[in-house]
Amino acid sequence: MNRIVKASLPVLLAGALAAPAFAESPAAALVESLCASCHGIDGNSATDEYPNIGGQKRAYLVKQLQDFRSKRRENEIMNPLAEPLTDEVIRALADHYSAQSK
Ligand code: HEC
Numbered sequence: 001m002n003r004i005v006k007a008s009l010p011v012l013l014a015g016a017l018a019a020p021a022f023a024e025s026p027a028a029a030l031v032e033s034l035c036a037s038c039h040g041i042d043g044n045s046a047t048d049e050y051p052n053i054g055g056q057k058r059a060y061l062v063k064q065l066q067d068f069r070s071k072r073r074e075n076e077i078m079n080p081l082a083e084p085l086t087d088e089v090i091r092a093l094a095d096h097y098s099a100q101s102k
Contacts, residue, residue, distance in 0.1 A: 054100035
């Protein structure tokens, strides 16, 4: 799974940044393919298992994703997902989710 995420990330990101439909939220395509299945597109999770992250503070989201990436915060689901993310992508994801309403 990690390898797939890593391989598809540049393609997804290039597509997201190039597509005018995503101009308002460059992270939308990434969110849709990498995060929405658990956290929802707007960060309101459909199940009890996954936390709501929509409307969360941007700096907190950036820190959590960086901590998952460095494994300072350990979680078997989020660690491999965060591992290939660059700071730029993390900021874009945090922009997207912090801009949603709860
Ligand atoms: C397969 C399900 C799944 C996917 C996909 C997923 N997450 Fe998560 N996420 C979780 C779980 C479970 C947790 C809770 C981890 C814990 O208990 O520490 C979590 C926690 C988080 C947190 C911390 C929330 C908090 O309140 O501290 C953030 C931020 C986050 N995820 C962002 C993302 C982003 C951005 C993506 C897409 C790149 C993503 N997640 C993809 C399952 C998922």
